[in-house]
Structures are given as structure tokens and as C-alpha cells.
Amino acid sequence: xxxxxxLIRIGASLMLTFVxxxxxxxxxxxxxxxxxxxxxVLAILFISTDIGEYxxxxxxxxxxxxxxxxxxxxxPALLYIAVYHFVHTPANFLKKHYLLLLPFLFIAIFRTFSIxxxxxxxxxxxxxxxxxxIFLIGFWIFSLIVFYxxxxxxxxxxxxxxxxxxxxxxxxxxxxxKLMFVFPIIFIAQVVFNFSSNHYYLINISDIAIFLMLFxxxxxxxxxxxxxxxxxxxxxxxxxxxxxxxxVEKEGLIDEHLMLEIVNNLEKLMKEDKxxxxxxxxxxxxxxxxxSRTHIVSYVINSHYNVNFYNYIxxxxxxxxxxxxxxxxxxxxxxEGIALEASGFGIVMSSAEII
Numbered sequence: 001x002x003x004x005x006x007l008i009r010i011g012a013s014l015m016l017t018f019v020x021x022x023x024x025x026x027x028x029x030x031x032x033x034x035x036x037x038x039x040x041v042l043a044i045l046f047i048s049t050d051i052g053e054y055x056x057x058x059x060x061x062x063x064x065x066x067x068x069x070x071x072x073x074x075x076p077a078l079l080y081i082a083v084y085h086f087v088h089t090p091a092n093f094l095k096k097h098y099l100l101l102l103p104f105l106f107i108a109i110f111r112t113f114s115i116x117x118x119x120x121x122x123x124x125x126x127x128x129x130x131x132x133x134i135f136l137i138g139f140w141i142f143s144l145i146v147f148y149x150x151x152x153x154x155x156x157x158x159x160x161x162x163x164x165x166x167x168x169x170x171x172x173x174x175x176x177x178k179l180m181f182v183f184p185i186i187f188i189a190q191v192v193f194n195f196s197s198n199h200y201y202l203i204n205i206s207d208i209a210i211f212l213m214l215f216x217x218x219x220x221x222x223x224x225x226x227x228x229x230x231x232x233x234x235x236x237x238x239x240x241x242x243x244x245x246x247x248v249e250k251e252g253l254i255d256e257h258l259m260l261e262i263v264n265n266l267e268k269l270m271k272e273d274k275x276x277x278x279x280x281x282x283x284x285x286x287x288x289x290x291x292s293r294t295h296i297v298s299y300v301i302n303s304h305y306n307v308n309f310y311n312y313i314x315x316x317x318x319x320x321x322x323x324x325x326x327x328x329x330x331x332x333x334x335x336e337g338i339a340l341e342a343s344g345f346g347i348v349m350s351s352a353e354i355i
Contacts, residue, residue: 005207012214013043027226031085038078073104076146087157089228164283166313171227175220262300276316283309
């Protein structure tokens with residue numbers, strides 16, 4: 001492998017680890033912490049793979065590199081846990097998540113045993129090779145299962161995020177969803193490269209692709225917003241309730257009188273305070289302004305107006321755009337300028353929607 005490419009991808013992964021870990025102090029704390037660990041594992045993997053080509057043949061170095069290379073087994077587990085924390089609130093490390101770490105534990109025990117066997121029991125060499133192959137197949141099966149559950153979580157999140165945010169930019173995790181499908185492509189490509197006569201050059205192309213993936217990830221990571229921006233009051237409430245899992249009507253948590261009261265307060269708030277002009281308005285913030293609970297406000301919007309939170313807020317923004325278009329003082333603004341002034345983030349709207 002070209003030394004410059006090695007240094008570039010090692011540097012990119014280390015920088016991404018540092019940036020993501022720094023962000024974990026400000027936004028999406030738990031999710032970014034595990035994501036930083038994932039990039040850290042990638043950095044260790046790149047270092048062990050790339051430096052392994054240049055170190056001496058001393059056995060202690062070779063065994064150390066061999067152990068470090070097996071950190072790749074942690075990548076599916078860390079990816080699942082990071083995505084889990086992105087899409088759930090409140091999200092804590094669950095006992096079932098320890099099961100995701102079992103493959104790494106098994107491999108660590110196996111590697112320790114194989115090092116002993118290679119040193120003291122050469123007769124076990126064939127048995128070790130067979131176990132190594134079985135573990136390799138098991139790892140890819142495990143990775144495919146985790147891949148399925150991660151994609152499923154991201155798809156559900158893409159639907160559910162419309163219940164909480166009017167501006168999904170930076171919170172919909174579309175970048176992560178797209179990135180998920182790049183990993184299988186790179187894996188298949190590397191398998192093909194290994195059987196190609198132009199092995200050296202094709203591997204370098206693969207390394208460049210990995211660097212571009214890291215750059216793409218970093219670009220979107222620094223643009224992310226808090227997915228569940230809860231106030232202290234909201235955090236306490238969220239610990240007791242998960243909005244998606246509560247059927248308000250069946251539980252009898254809201255009657256017709258309360259429904260009308262919230263509707264009146266909501267319409268008054270939207271008319272006087274115009275919270276829809278806040279580009280980062282969320283269901284949690286709106287519920288705080290109404291001194292109500294998140295799932296109650298969500299139920300009122302869904303049942304009374306027959307829309308989700310995303311459409312509810314953006315309907316106000318479109319009406320505001322129409323008002324601006326009729327204002328003589330705003331005639332100099334383009335459609336995009338009107339959208340920016342109405343929502344603060346320039347939602348993409350056609351002329352037909354506004355006019």
C-alpha cells in the first residue's frame with residue numbers, strides 16, 4: 001500500500017474520532033460517544049494494517065498487530081449502539097447490548113489460544129485454521145444481522161422524526177442511511193480486487209474510497225443537530241414516557257375539554273408568537289411553550305388537524321410565505337428569499353405550493 005495513502009486515512013480517521021468525541025459534549029451525547037469509539041476502532045485497524053507492512057518480523061510485534069486487527073469485530077456492535085442512541089430518547093446502554101460484544105470476546109479468547117497453540121502445540125495448526133475460518137464466516141453473518149437491524153432503525157427514524165421536527169435537516173440521519181449501503185459495496189469490491197491481476201492499484205482505489213467515506217461522514221457529523229432537544233422538564237417527562245409507544249386515546253389521558261383547551265392555546269401561540277419562524281422548532285419546544293407534555297401535543301396535532309408535526313408547522317410557513325408575497329415591501333424577494341424569511345432554513349418549495 002502507498003505510504004501516503006496510509007497516512008492520509010489514518011490521519012482522517014483519527015481526526016474524525018477527535019471531532020466526533022468533541023461534539024458528544026454538546027449534541028447527541030451518547031450517540032456521538034459511541035460513534036467516536038467506532039472511528040477510533042477504525043483508526044486502530046488502519047494503523048495495525050498499514051504499520052504491519054513496515055515493522056520488523058519480531059514475533060511480539062506480529063502478535064500485537066494480529067490482536068489489534070481483530071478490533072474490526074467491534075465495528076458492527078458500536079455501529080448498532082450508536083444508531084440506537086441516535087434514534088431513541090432517553091437512551092441508555094441496555095443489558096442486551098452486551099450480547100453484541102460477545103463475538104469480540106470469543107475472538108479474543110480464540111486468538112490467545114491460537115498464539116499458545118502456534119508456540120507450543122504445532123499439531124493443532126489445522127484445527128486452528130478451521131476455527132479461524134468458522135469465526136470469519138460467523139463474523140460476516142453477525143455483521144449482516146446487525147446491518148439489517150441498523151437499517152430498520154434508520155428507516156423507522158426517518159418516519160418518526162417528522163413527529164418531532166419541522167426542519168429535518170441534520171436530524172433525519174439520511175447521511176448515515178446512505179453510508180450503510182456503501183460498506184457492502186466496498187467489501188464486495190475488495191473481494192474482487194484480491195482476485196484481480198491489478199491487485200495493488202485496485203486496493204489503492206479502495207483506500208481512496210474509504211477516505212472519501214470518512215470525509216463524507218465528517219461533513220455530516222459536524223452539521224448534525226440535537227435530535228431530541230429536551231429541556232430539563234422534558235427530560236424528566238421523557239424518562240417516564242416514550243411518545244411513540246403511548247396510545248393517548250386508549251389510556252384516557254386526554255378528554256374533549258382538554259383537547260379544545262390545548263387547541264385554543266396552540267392556535268393563540270401560533271398566531272401571536274409565530275414559533276414556526278424558528279428554524280429549529282421541535283415538538284418538545286412547542287410542548288414546553290404550552291406547558292404540556294410532548295405526547296399530548298403530538299396527539300392533539302395528529303387527531304385534530306390530521307397531520308404530523310412536520311406538516312403542521314410547514315403549513316404555517318407556507319401561509320406566511322403567501323402573506324409575504326402580497327406585501328409590497330417584500331416584492332424584491334425571490335421565492336427562495338421568501339422561504340428563507342419564513343422559516344429560516346430555506347425549505348424547498350415550489351411556486352405552486354406558495355402561490
